Amino acid sequence: DTGSAAAIPINEVDIAYVTPVTIGTPPQTLMLDLDTGSSDLWVFSSLTPSNQVRGQEIYSPTKSSTSKLLSGHTWSIRYGDGSGSRGTVYTDNFTIGGLEVKSQAVQAALEVSSSFTQEQSLDGLVGLGFSALNTVRPSSQLTFFDNARPNLDEEVFTADLKYHATGSYDFGFIDSKKYAGNITYTTVQQSPGYWTHSLSGYSVGSGAFQASQISGISDTGTTLLYLPTAIVTAYYRQVQGAQNSQYYGGYVFPCSSTLPTFTFGIEGARFTIPASYINYTRISPTSTTCYGGLQSSSGLGINIFGDVALKAAFVVFSGTNPPRIGFAIK
Numbered sequence: 001d002t003g004s005a006a007a008i009p010i011n012e013v014d015i016a017y018v019t020p021v022t023i024g025t026p027p028q029t030l031m032l033d034l035d036t037g038s039s040d041l042w043v044f045s046s047l048t049p050s051n052q053v054r055g056q057e058i059y060s061p062t063k064s065s066t067s068k069l070l071s072g073h074t075w076s077i078r079y080g081d082g083s084g085s086r087g088t089v090y091t092d093n094f095t096i097g098g099l100e101v102k103s104q105a106v107q108a109a110l111e112v113s114s115s116f117t118q119e120q121s122l123d124g125l126v127g128l129g130f131s132a133l134n135t136v137r138p139s140s141q142l143t144f145f146d147n148a149r150p151n152l153d154e155e156v157f158t159a160d161l162k163y164h165a166t167g168s169y170d171f172g173f174i175d176s177k178k179y180a181g182n183i184t185y186t187t188v189q190q191s192p193g194y195w196t197h198s199l200s201g202y203s204v205g206s207g208a209f210q211a212s213q214i215s216g217i218s219d220t221g222t223t224l225l226y227l228p229t230a231i232v233t234a235y236y237r238q239v240q241g242a243q244n245s246q247y248y249g250g251y252v253f254p255c256s257s258t259l260p261t262f263t264f265g266i267e268g269a270r271f272t273i274p275a276s277y278i279n280y281t282r283i284s285p286t287s288t289t290c291y292g293g294l295q296s297s298s299g300l301g302i303n304i305f306g307d308v309a310l311k312a313a314f315v316v317f318s319g320t321n322p323p324r325i326g327f328a329i330k
């Protein structure tokens, strides 16, 4: 089997990407954020208090003839930005881009934090991390990818996220029309459950490549790129008027500044992030101060290769044993 679905930016600065999925019988369509940085599949539901729902589509298990309550099971998740949700669990038919998993664990929200309520175009998340991270108790549940794997033509899914445009997620095949040249693979350390791997180094603008192993996670659910402070200060040293603002919680600079590109290595291959991706957004609609798409990971305990980096490549998440991740120019 294979599947292919759109990855649609939810706003004009690609703060997150959503993908149409269907749940149940008859199919209920929701727009979910496919997130390689977590492993829970949760949705706004008919069980979510109405004062916490603001325009989102909801999953109603009682309207699905194929839904089953997974009795006695609950879940609760907290994300890196402090947002979170919790609830109960059903199994039901779940489809992404024509690829169906029967009796997928669908985590129905009984409570969501305010940042989810405020984001009307995001109806939940599909965790594509390793199932070890799943928060359902007493028995943890498998991700959509782990459930689909036995039936996939190839044990892979790919992410083709785009800058200010709709990209795609493919399951079970690698579409050679979506990239140029070769795919460079590197090994993944799958514990504790993230797609953890190393960059082989970096360069700023036309500067020399600095070879160094930089371990982190490739996370489609994180907006920005978070790297060690030494790298980030070296980058913003090239930006007129840049400063690390306590007030804005990161590097900001005059929107008129010229930014250098940022290049990262995967083994021997090199991927360059255009300056436009790093000139992320104005700090407010009328401001002339802009917030950077490259920020320091100090305090996070982990480096995060989020969308700002991933959208500069075609990325293959390979569930082979051992798992590996591949990057190609597109």
Ligand SMILES: Cc1c(C=O)c(-c2nnc3c4c(C[n+]5cc6c(C)n(C)c(C)c6c(Cl)n5)n(C)c(C)c4cnn23)c(C)n1C
Residues within 6 Å of the ligand: 015, 016, 033, 037, 079, 080, 081, 082, 083, 119, 122, 219, 221, 222, 223, 224, 300, 304
């Ligand atoms: C350690 C870490 C993160 C780990 O991942 C992280 C982060 N970065 N984007 C996201 C997340 C997103 C993507 N995302 C980010 C958004 C921001 C910054 N704002 C203002 C809105 C309205 C957002 C939406 Cl709707 N969506 N989503 C949907 C979730 C659940 C995230 C959780 N964390 N997260 C941050 C900011 N930090 C410090």
